[in-house]
Amino acid sequence: MHDYAQCHTHDNHKQCITLVPIFNHLENEQMNEVMTTARSSSYKRGEMIYKAGEQSDSLYIVSKGKIKIYRLSESGKEQLVRILNPGDFTGELALFNEGVHESYAEAIIDTQVCMIRRSDLQEFLLKYPSISLKILSEFSSRLEQSEKQTTRFATEKVETRIALFLAECLERDSTELTLPMSKKDLASYLGTTPETISRKLGDLEVAGYIKQKGQRNIEIMDLDGLLLL
Amino acid sequence: MHDYAQCHTHDNHKQCITLVPIFNHLENEQMNEVMTTARSSSYKRGEMIYKAGEQSDSLYIVSKGKIKIYRLSESGKEQLVRILNPGDFTGELALFNEGVHESYAEAIIDTQVCMIRRSDLQEFLLKYPSISLKILSEFSSRLEQSEKQTTRFATEKVETRIALFLAECLERDSTELTLPMSKKDLASYLGTTPETISRKLGDLEVAGYIKQKGQRNIEIMDLDGLLLL
DNA sequence: CGCTGTCTTGAAGCGTTTCAACACAAGTGG
DNA sequence: CCACTTGTGTTGAAACGCTTCAAGACAGCG
Numbered sequence: 001m002h003d004y005a006q007c008h009t010h011d012n013h014k015q016c017i018t019l020v021p022i023f024n025h026l027e028n029e030q031m032n033e034v035m036t037t038a039r040s041s042s043y044k045r046g047e048m049i050y051k052a053g054e055q056s057d058s059l060y061i062v063s064k065g066k067i068k069i070y071r072l073s074e075s076g077k078e079q080l081v082r083i084l085n086p087g088d089f090t091g092e093l094a095l096f097n098e099g100v101h102e103s104y105a106e107a108i109i110d111t112q113v114c115m116i117r118r119s120d121l122q123e124f125l126l127k128y129p130s131i132s133l134k135i136l137s138e139f140s141s142r143l144e145q146s147e148k149q150t151t152r153f154a155t156e157k158v159e160t161r162i163a164l165f166l167a168e169c170l171e172r173d174s175t176e177l178t179l180p181m182s183k184k185d186l187a188s189y190l191g192t193t194p195e196t197i198s199r200k201l202g203d204l205e206v207a208g209y210i211k212q213k214g215q216r217n218i219e220i221m222d223l224d225g226l227l228l229l
Numbered sequence: 230m231h232d233y234a235q236c237h238t239h240d241n242h243k244q245c246i247t248l249v250p251i252f253n254h255l256e257n258e259q260m261n262e263v264m265t266t267a268r269s270s271s272y273k274r275g276e277m278i279y280k281a282g283e284q285s286d287s288l289y290i291v292s293k294g295k296i297k298i299y300r301l302s303e304s305g306k307e308q309l310v311r312i313l314n315p316g317d318f319t320g321e322l323a324l325f326n327e328g329v330h331e332s333y334a335e336a337i338i339d340t341q342v343c344m345i346r347r348s349d350l351q352e353f354l355l356k357y358p359s360i361s362l363k364i365l366s367e368f369s370s371r372l373e374q375s376e377k378q379t380t381r382f383a384t385e386k387v388e389t390r391i392a393l394f395l396a397e398c399l400e401r402d403s404t405e406l407t408l409p410m411s412k413k414d415l416a417s418y419l420g421t422t423p424e425t426i427s428r429k430l431g432d433l434e435v436a437g438y439i440k441q442k443g444q445r446n447i448e449i450m451d452l453d454g455l456l457l458l
Numbered sequence: 459c460g461c462t463g464t465c466t467t468g469a470a471g472c473g474t475t476t477c478a479a480c481a482c483a484a485g486t487g488g
Numbered sequence: 489c490c491a492c493t494t495g496t497g498t499t500g501a502a503a504c505g506c507t508t509c510a511a512g513a514c515a516g517c518g
């Protein structure tokens with residue numbers, strides 16, 4: 001493994017951009033072209049990358065660290081939308097839209113991102129149409145995912161939403177998982193409260209579907225049963 | 230206004246494709262190229278255009294009629310996702326993705342669509358990259374919209390979701406609106422039951438925020454009050 | 459006109475939130 | 489390194505919001 005912090009800026013960008021599904025099909029030369037336009041930037045735990053209402057001017061690719069994306073509803077309540085790990089990107093929505101962010105991006109640990117300016121990106125898209133197809137594919141998945149999530153909120157009760165979430169965290173053929181976020185954040189993500197998360201996980205454990213191991217690890221005892229809730 | 234049904238197929242396609250934001254910036258010649266690859270198809274009230282699980286092979290553009298898009302949740306409950314009117318399109322998600330539909334599309338009145346095959350579309354996208362940018366922009370808006378909707382479900386109570394929906398139906402500087410769907414469908418769209426819709430609208434009327442006029446018309450008496458719920 | 463599906467209203471029941479109090483873990487500074 | 493502070497996680501009891509079921513009114517379509 002590499003320690004990014006010790007890399008040259010150029011190596012850092014390369015390291016980071018090759019991680020991204022959108023770009024990783026490019027020829028080496030095109031890749032270099034993209035890289036030279038990128039800048040990098042660091043954020044300390046708790047710092048904001050962008051806020052709702054701000055003008056958007058870049059695509060942000062996480063090269064190191066963790067970022068949480070959240071929204072405020074009309075009545076001021078916060079909902080966690082997504083957690084970004086190295087290789088994930090954000091800021092894309094505002095780029096093709098009105099240009100104003102509607103969500104908040106905050107570093108949850110010390111984080112390094114690499115940024116591609118809007119104008120540079122647009123240029124690449126017209127020059128290498130295959131990038132567009134990649135982004136279209138990425139957007140499609142995200143839209144499916146988001147609509148699926150909406151439908152779950154609209155039709156499933158909390159216990160089911162938790163069960164489905166656990167099932168999605170579980171790697172194929174594995175029986176144990178590590179929660180990707182705190183239970184407080186999980187509550188925000190699933191549209192409920194930390195108290196309810198705590199109680200429902202307790203219920204699932206009593207019913208024999210899962211076994212909680214410490215704060216963040218869960219062993220799935222009966223996946224099929226879990227999905228029948 | 231035109232009566233599409235009486236048009237020649239070719240005129241019909243043109244009529245229909247020029248309606249679509251994705252294509253309406255094209256030169257006449259390019260437009261013709263797109264049109265010649267399109268086919269049209271008709272559906273009677275209640276007929277399915279596609280179902281979840283089916284292989285996807287086309288983009289569908291509504292030229293006449295109304296289509297409802299809905300999903301089934303894991304536990305089998307139905308949620309209405311969107312209603313398509315002439316000029317709207319669907320089927321796009323599966324085109325860039327796995328190729329399998331995850332939602333259902335049903336004609337709610339007699340409907341005519343024009344279809345562009347997947348392979349033809351991909352060809353156009355690589356040939357005319359500006360179409361991709363248009364679609365990216367459309368997808369961005371949809372994603373914003375969908376994430377906003379998710380956040381509402383996650384954080385707002387039913388009454389607020391209804392109020393926000395009414396506000397969005399209201400045309401600028403207007404004071405009266407016509408619901409775009411039945412209250413039963415509205416309930417499905419907003420993730421609640423027809424009974425609750427009925428009761429909450431009653432409450433809003435008693436509180437003086439709105440006035441119900443017949444089954445589908447509503448006069449907004451106090452928009453600001455409504456949005457402060 | 460009659461049938462079918464949508465809409466309304468009431469009463470009972472359920473699921474989830476809220477508030478408060480306490481246990482526990484993690485990050486901070488002497 | 490420990491003690492301190494701060495934030496996260498748990499548990500109970502009460503309150504709330506919404507759904508469910510049932511029954512009747514109404515509208516739309518053949």
